[in-house]
Amino acid sequence: MIHLIEDFTVFVGGDHSITYACFKAISMKHKNCGLVIFDAHPDCYKNFNYPVHEDWLKFLIEEKVIRNDQIILIGIRNPDIKEIEFLKDNKIKFFTMKNVDSNKEDFCDLIMESCRNFESLYISIDIDVVDPAFAPGTGYLEPGGFSSRELIHYVQRLKLLKNLRAIDLVEVNPKKDINNMTSKLAARLIAEFM
Numbered sequence: 001m002i003h004l005i006e007d008f009t010v011f012v013g014g015d016h017s018i019t020y021a022c023f024k025a026i027s028m029k030h031k032n033c034g035l036v037i038f039d040a041h042p043d044c045y046k047n048f049n050y051p052v053h054e055d056w057l058k059f060l061i062e063e064k065v066i067r068n069d070q071i072i073l074i075g076i077r078n079p080d081i082k083e084i085e086f087l088k089d090n091k092i093k094f095f096t097m098k099n100v101d102s103n104k105e106d107f108c109d110l111i112m113e114s115c116r117n118f119e120s121l122y123i124s125i126d127i128d129v130v131d132p133a134f135a136p137g138t139g140y141l142e143p144g145g146f147s148s149r150e151l152i153h154y155v156q157r158l159k160l161l162k163n164l165r166a167i168d169l170v171e172v173n174p175k176k177d178i179n180n181m182t183s184k185l186a187a188r189l190i191a192e193f194m
């Protein structure tokens, strides 16, 4: 069955820097927009004067496009120490893979509950949140991520949220892929939201 959601936008990357502009656009249209990010990295490592895939989130925060309490990071497993300090100093909610593992049963419920507090919701999926065994076609391979089945489960739950207004899926690199397995998973994840 095809479930068409009114006023729902899908952005496909490209690298993660696209979320900077895409979230900005969605949050201008929809008030109090939460941002749930599935990513192995916090993307708060500021190196440049313009947003790139390593620091776009820091830019959104520093430019006050988003409040700290509107952000939920899931799947972190190779952060820079400075990034963790930044997240802690700014009281940004983040969950490492270890955190996810420690309360697997309730974790998805916890995220769903937090998401309901936002008037609208944007979900950003960096494919590197998935274990490289399932998604090798990306820039930074970080072992110990979600299985494809686990991430599909999250998507199937999160898409039920009535306030969901946009998603993006980023960082798929077909040149590094093996038998299109990463592209196929990315297509599957997007299709699950429809």
Ligand SMILES: [Mn+2]
Pocket (backbone or CB within 6 Å): 016, 039, 040, 041, 043, 053, 126
């Ligand atoms: Mn990222």
